[in-house]
Amino acid sequence: MNIREKIEKLRQEIEYHNKLYYEQDAPEIQDYEYDLLMNELMDLENKYPEHMTSDSPSQRVGGKALDSFSKVSFRRPKLSLANGFSPEDLRSFDNRIRKVIQDYEYVVEYKFDGLTVVLNYEDGLFVQGATRGNGVTGEDVTQNLKTIRSVPLKLKGEDNLEVRGEVIMNRKDFQKLNERREKAQQALFANPRNAAAGSLRQLDPKIAARRPLDMYVFNVEEIEGSFETHHQSLDYLSSRGFKVSPYFICKNIEEVIGFCNEMNEKRYELPFDIDGIVIKIDHLKTREILGTTARNPRWAIAYKFPPEVKETKLLDITIQVGRTGSLTPVAELEEVQLAGTKVSRATLHNEDFIKDKDIKIGDMVLVRKAGEIIPEVLQVNFDKRTGQEMPFHMPETCPTCKEPTFRIEGEAARKCVNLSCPAQVIRRIAHFASKNAMNIEGLGGSLVAKLWEEGFVKDPSDLYLLYERREELTKLEKLGEKSVDNLLQSIEVSKKSSLHQLIFALGIPYVGEKGAKNLAEKFDVLDDLISAPKEELLSVQDIGEKMADEIIDFFKLESNLEFVEKLKSLDINMKEQKKDTGQDLLKGAKFVVTGTLPSLKRDQAKELIEENGGKVAGSVSKKTNYVLAGENPGSKYEKAVELGIEIITEEQFLSMIGK
Numbered sequence: 001m002n003i004r005e006k007i008e009k010l011r012q013e014i015e016y017h018n019k020l021y022y023e024q025d026a027p028e029i030q031d032y033e034y035d036l037l038m039n040e041l042m043d044l045e046n047k048y049p050e051h052m053t054s055d056s057p058s059q060r061v062g063g064k065a066l067d068s069f070s071k072v073s074f075r076r077p078k079l080s081l082a083n084g085f086s087p088e089d090l091r092s093f094d095n096r097i098r099k100v101i102q103d104y105e106y107v108v109e110y111k112f113d114g115l116t117v118v119l120n121y122e123d124g125l126f127v128q129g130a131t132r133g134n135g136v137t138g139e140d141v142t143q144n145l146k147t148i149r150s151v152p153l154k155l156k157g158e159d160n161l162e163v164r165g166e167v168i169m170n171r172k173d174f175q176k177l178n179e180r181r182e183k184a185q186q187a188l189f190a191n192p193r194n195a196a197a198g199s200l201r202q203l204d205p206k207i208a209a210r211r212p213l214d215m216y217v218f219n220v221e222e223i224e225g226s227f228e229t230h231h232q233s234l235d236y237l238s239s240r241g242f243k244v245s246p247y248f249i250c251k252n253i254e255e256v257i258g259f260c261n262e263m264n265e266k267r268y269e270l271p272f273d274i275d276g277i278v279i280k281i282d283h284l285k286t287r288e289i290l291g292t293t294a295r296n297p298r299w300a301i302a303y304k305f306p307p308e309v310k311e312t313k314l315l316d317i318t319i320q321v322g323r324t325g326s327l328t329p330v331a332e333l334e335e336v337q338l339a340g341t342k343v344s345r346a347t348l349h350n351e352d353f354i355k356d357k358d359i360k361i362g363d364m365v366l367v368r369k370a371g372e373i374i375p376e377v378l379q380v381n382f383d384k385r386t387g388q389e390m391p392f393h394m395p396e397t398c399p400t401c402k403e404p405t406f407r408i409e410g411e412a413a414r415k416c417v418n419l420s421c422p423a424q425v426i427r428r429i430a431h432f433a434s435k436n437a438m439n440i441e442g443l444g445g446s447l448v449a450k451l452w453e454e455g456f457v458k459d460p461s462d463l464y465l466l467y468e469r470r471e472e473l474t475k476l477e478k479l480g481e482k483s484v485d486n487l488l489q490s491i492e493v494s495k496k497s498s499l500h501q502l503i504f505a506l507g508i509p510y511v512g513e514k515g516a517k518n519l520a521e522k523f524d525v526l527d528d529l530i531s532a533p534k535e536e537l538l539s540v541q542d543i544g545e546k547m548a549d550e551i552i553d554f555f556k557l558e559s560n561l562e563f564v565e566k567l568k569s570l571d572i573n574m575k576e577q578k579k580d581t582g583q584d585l586l587k588g589a590k591f592v593v594t595g596t597l598p599s600l601k602r603d604q605a606k607e608l609i610e611e612n613g614g615k616v617a618g619s620v621s622k623k624t625n626y627v628l629a630g631e632n633p634g635s636k637y638e639k640a641v642e643l644g645i646e647i648i649t650e651e652q653f654l655s656m657i658g659k
């Protein structure tokens with residue numbers, strides 16, 4: 001790979017994670033790992049400025065504002081902060097400032113791990129609040145913000161001002177919310193930050209109102225009148241009724257570093273998550289002298305805490321059998337507090353990992369919270385070896401079904417290939433019922449295990465016969481009449497799930513949610529997928545060799561085909577319900593809506609476009625077919641003229657769709 005390709009690959013990887021984090025509030029990797037990727041990119045771009053592009057993720061802030069919300073344009077861009085990861089980083093930040101000025105003080109604040117919002121007040125009344133979006137355009141979440149008790153609706157005073165702050169969820173509230181969701185068998189939030197972001201960006205304010213959100217303000221963005229220092233402005237906000245970020249004044253960078261180290265130890269004593277400390281120049285005139293780059297102010301830096309690592313004893317290694325039969329070794333640990341929660345188990349990935357790291361039972365090991373929920377063992381502390389530790393070997397037979405296990409050439413995992421292995425069957429059924437698969441509410445792992453143990457289900461298709469045994473079910477421990485009826489009801493409803501849900505539910509190895517969607521787009525009925533030759537599979541978006549082979553192997557198995565036939569006989573939907581888009585008058589046409597239309601609200605115009613099979617984009621590009629423009633259309637209009645894209649009025653638009 002040459003440098004340009006390497007940079008491009010990093011950018012794509014970062015864009016992928018940006019989408020998950022900013023648009024879906026569901027990251028796959030830990031922030032720390034993301035920050036490492038971003039740093040690598042910025043280093044390469046610094047070293048090879050000839051490969052710098054203005055659309056690189058290193059040059060932009062945040063994600064994109066979703067179309068489902070009204071947009072808010074900011075008068076001044078909402079910048080991000082430069083990051084530092086070590087005392088050295090902080091000292092070089094300080095040196096850069098010292099080259100320009102010599103006399104200054106720092107204010108340090110917690111770096112709240114939540115979602116940035118910008119609030120506007122007119123004559124002391126809260127009028128509008130928005131997420132940061134991409135820093136230039138945010139999402140209007142005023143209604144949801146109004147449900148947060150720490151957001152003052154009326155200030156003590158009739159100010160016109162704009163403030164910036166962070167919406168967060170306190171850790172205790174987060175735990176309670178997840179407990180409730182677990183009971184209701186709903187997907188859990190990975191951490192308080194995602195829970196806060198997901199809640200604030202709910203389309204239904206009633207749902208947002210039920211989520212325990214909190215907010216801290218940390219900056220005055222605009223105000224009539226002026227302050228000398230940042231900390232005075234915070235005191236002022238406090239006097240106006242805002243809940244303001246606590247701050248501490250530091251005389252020099254060594255004091256700052258001391259504070260960062262102290263807070264790194266004590267961060268979990270706070271009721272909310274912080275992911276670092278923000279260090280800012282206090283004097284506002286000094287800030288002006290230092291100025292900003294495209295992305296960050298030069299007068300501030302965010303010190304990010306390293307992920308917490310703890311040492312503990314590895315008591316034992318047990319084996320978990322997954323849905324596809326993979327055996328995963330699990331570390332059973334002496335309980336430790338890690339990242340604010342109690343941890344007593346961690347993943348050891350596979351047998352190569354254990355061998356490479358020379359991990360033995362009885363070792364003292366270092367553990368870290370990786371990914372989002374599951375902690376991992378990093379390494380052994382060899383200094384503490386006593387010689388009493390026991391080597392570990394993966395079992396030759398499956399711990400659940402006792403059948404022999406195998407390791408396939410080129411794969412890391414040892415597998416139990418017995419398709420009727422109870423551990424696998426239970427996990428397969430739970431997967432089949434899960435939210436993004438057939439979405440059978442109320443049917444989680446523990447209930448599936450119980451149904452299996454009591455002989456109610458042997459494979460997922462048996463779920464659809466449960467109604468015949470309603471009486472028996474109501475006698476099961478902890479399952480009253482009401483919950484049995486609810487369960488049967490949601491099983492019935494699940495029969496109508498879309499084809500892509502069904503494909504995902506089948507649990508074909510490597511075919512995730514996205515793959516299933518792409519497949520369902522290409523093959524309208526399941527039988528077409530089953531009989532598709534490899535070339536045809538390869539022509540589907542994002543389906544590569546490996547996935548194509550897995551799909552073919554899956555449908556080669558007689559038992560899988562029988563399973564599909566059984567589902568058919570039970571009346572399970574096998575077709576993709578294409579959204580009924582009326583007459584498809586605008587099929588595939590890409591629209592951008594701009595300006596104030598004479599009669600339609602922007603959302604209404606969007607709805608009409610989509611109902612008729614068209615697509616709506618937020619910005620004008622070469623791919624745009626029509627720009628629907630009203631009064632005061634602004635820069636999108638100019639762009640359309642520049643690119644020679646057809647500009648239409650509301651009247652013309654309405655006649656296109658026959659109205």
Ligand SMILES: NC(=O)c1ccc[n+]([C@@H]2O[C@H](COP(=O)([O-])OP(=O)(O)OC[C@H]3O[C@@H](n4cnc5c(N)ncnc54)[C@H](O)[C@@H]3O)[C@@H](O)[C@H]2O)c1
Pocket residue numbers: 017018020021022027028029030031032034035061062079080081082083109110111112113115116165166218245278302
């Ligand atoms: N895990 C992932 O996949 C993924 C993907 C994208 C981004 N991220 C994470 O998102 C972050 C990047 O987002 P970012 O652009 O918001 O930058 P940032 O987190 O590096 O820092 C800037 C933000 O800090 C916030 N902040 C909190 N307390 C503050 C205070 N007291 N004063 C000033 N600002 C304060 C503000 O919202 C500000 O926008 C990184 O932490 C990154 O790791 C993670």
Ligand SMILES: [Zn+2]
Pocket residue numbers: 321398399400401402403416418421422423
């Ligand atoms: Zn087994």
